[in-house]
Amino acid sequence: MTKTLEEINEKIRRGKVVVVTAEEMVEVVREQGAAKAAQRVDVVTTGTFGAMCSSGVMMNLGHSRPRIKLGGGRVTLNGVPAYAGLAAADIYLGATAIPDEDPRNAVYPGEFRYGGGHVIEDLVAGRQVLLEAATYGTDCYPRRQLATWITLEELNEVYLFNPRNGYQNYNIAVNRSDRTIYTYMGTLQANLGSANYCSAGQLSPLFNDPFYRATGIGTRIFLGGGIGYVAWQGTQHSPGAKRTDKGLPMGGAGTLAVIGDLKQMSVRHLRGASLRGYGTSLMVGLGIPIPVLDEEVAAQTGVSDAEILAPIVDYSEAYPSREPEVMGHVSYAQLKSGSIEVEGKTVPTTPLSSYPRAREIAELVKEWIGSGTLELTAPVAPIPGADSGVAVRPMPDHPPSGTAAE
Amino acid sequence: MQVTHRVVLHFPPAVSGKPIVYHLVRDYNLIFNILKASIGLEDQGLMVMELSGEEADYRKATDFLAKRGVRLQPLYQDIRKDDESCVDCGACVGVCPSEALKFERPEMKVVLDPDSCVACAECVTACPVRAMKLTF
Numbered sequence: 001m002t003k004t005l006e007e008i009n010e011k012i013r014r015g016k017v018v019v020v021t022a023e024e025m026v027e028v029v030r031e032q033g034a035a036k037a038a039q040r041v042d043v044v045t046t047g048t049f050g051a052m053c054s055s056g057v058m059m060n061l062g063h064s065r066p067r068i069k070l071g072g073g074r075v076t077l078n079g080v081p082a083y084a085g086l087a088a089a090d091i092y093l094g095a096t097a098i099p100d101e102d103p104r105n106a107v108y109p110g111e112f113r114y115g116g117g118h119v120i121e122d123l124v125a126g127r128q129v130l131l132e133a134a135t136y137g138t139d140c141y142p143r144r145q146l147a148t149w150i151t152l153e154e155l156n157e158v159y160l161f162n163p164r165n166g167y168q169n170y171n172i173a174v175n176r177s178d179r180t181i182y183t184y185m186g187t188l189q190a191n192l193g194s195a196n197y198c199s200a201g202q203l204s205p206l207f208n209d210p211f212y213r214a215t216g217i218g219t220r221i222f223l224g225g226g227i228g229y230v231a232w233q234g235t236q237h238s239p240g241a242k243r244t245d246k247g248l249p250m251g252g253a254g255t256l257a258v259i260g261d262l263k264q265m266s267v268r269h270l271r272g273a274s275l276r277g278y279g280t281s282l283m284v285g286l287g288i289p290i291p292v293l294d295e296e297v298a299a300q301t302g303v304s305d306a307e308i309l310a311p312i313v314d315y316s317e318a319y320p321s322r323e324p325e326v327m328g329h330v331s332y333a334q335l336k337s338g339s340i341e342v343e344g345k346t347v348p349t350t351p352l353s354s355y356p357r358a359r360e361i362a363e364l365v366k367e368w369i370g371s372g373t374l375e376l377t378a379p380v381a382p383i384p385g386a387d388s389g390v391a392v393r394p395m396p397d398h399p400p401s402g403t404a405a406e
Numbered sequence: 407m408q409v410t411h412r413v414v415l416h417f418p419p420a421v422s423g424k425p426i427v428y429h430l431v432r433d434y435n436l437i438f439n440i441l442k443a444s445i446g447l448e449d450q451g452l453m454v455m456e457l458s459g460e461e462a463d464y465r466k467a468t469d470f471l472a473k474r475g476v477r478l479q480p481l482y483q484d485i486r487k488d489d490e491s492c493v494d495c496g497a498c499v500g501v502c503p504s505e506a507l508k509f510e511r512p513e514m515k516v517v518l519d520p521d522s523c524v525a526c527a528e529c530v531t532a533c534p535v536r537a538m539k540l541t542f
Contacts, residue, residue, distance in 0.1 A: 352495050
């Protein structure tokens with residue numbers, strides 16, 4: 001039994017569509033089998049919510065009178081520096097940007113109380129944000145300095161453009177050393193005292209679309225509480241990662257670059273984050289609807305936590321020194337039970353990405369589709385697949401002569 | 407002058423096996439009352455105690471603790487979780503030494519059990535969205 005996307009969209013328009021979340025689909029496929037599930041279910045919705053550092057906002061601030069050329073100048077929002085290497089009124093604010101005067105890790109572990117992610121949250125919340133700029137004057141852009149309060153609704157285009165979100169699987173971080181360490185995977189207790197993971201597992205978008213059939217350039221998605229689109233494969237997209245028999249990557253693999261109108265978004269699904277000892281970030285809610293076109297899609301979206309494996313990585317040694325060592329794999333079912341075995345020790349686990357929020361997003365997307373607010377799209381072009389040969393590469397290491405490595 | 411302080415002692419793993427409290431009594435004449443303790447030989451330890459003694463002795467004792475790598479923190483009254491702000495990520499659960507912060511399974515919602523909380527405030531700085539608040 002196969003369906004076309006157009007048939008599914010027609011059902012959405014007529015209010016006849018059958019939508020379940022990826023979590024519910026596990027049960028449907030277990031009870032009825034993939035063939036029957038493919039007949040019954042039209043769309044499976046996914047969701048994830050967690051800190052995604054490669055996130056930021058492209059914004060056009062409008063032109064001041066007299067005009068000022070922000071491009072090539074220096075711009076801050078609430079003291080947080082934004083990138084101003086574009087045209088006169090365009091800037092990009094990244095989630096990890098922090099004020100110059102932030103002490104960082106000088107007082108270790110640093111608190112990183114306010115950064116780009118928080119400015120984005122403030123904008124979404126409708127709060128005033130202080131824009132300050134200093135630049136050089138030109139004949140057409142004479143003004144050199146500027147300070148003004150701005151709010152999101154007063155600006156022109158403001159869109160979230162995240163170069164890397166929705167990682168298809170990720171590491172489980174542990175700490176083999178004898179001191180607490182502070183990482184982007186949270187605080188890790190010494191001597192294998194904690195294991196932190198961050199994927200939503202069976203609810204996570206790309207575990208339900210392991211070979212990117214539904215998810216490609218142009219796919220319409222849920223982003224930060226509004227409607228967004230997949231813009232490109234994400235940075236570090238590495239679809240060729242080792243996979244299980246069912247095609248599920250056993251470590252970080254596919255990623256997505258996503259885009260969406262910030263003015264549609266909400267602080268419920270977009271939050272600034274302070275990661276102690278590491279920096280600031282942005283918690284992003286992401287959800288992708290997957291059309292159940294055939295039995296294969298039904299089987300894939302029926303994947304459960306017990307079938308998905310993640311690699312255990314030591315963040316005190318292997319990760320910082322970029323050693324490939326993996327200390328073993330465990331399933332998301334084990335991770336969600338509250339503890340795993342690592343090198344003979346029982347280690348408590350912590351998720352870091354919010355499973356309740358992931359579920360909420362999948363439910364919300366289900367509602368949107370059920371009510372006809374969201375129709376599905378086929379990718380305009382695919383992102384590189386498992387057989388593409390595309391793989392993440394390390395940084396080139398060709399220091400200029402006369403410089404020594406640190 | 408006699409003083410009494412309620413404090414949280416954080417022991418790094420290397421110190422957890424050493425008789426620190428013995429020194430507080432013998433070398434600094436402090437009277438101690440342990441309110442809560444969680445110490446393993448390989449893990450970081452945590453002890454909540456009331457310390458009483460001469461102010462000068464108490465000050466010397468805190469210097470001694472600092473030299474041994476034991477972090478000393480005043481015991482706060484109360485930790486509150488702002489449920490509106492909390493996103494249930496669990497960063498606090500991973501650092502909570504008294505298991506006062508836990509996941510309610512299978513919903514995976516973070517819950518705070520005030521009776522188990524020792525108010526060490528580890529969760530306050532660990533929370534990425536600042537949903538944990540200290541009240542005095």
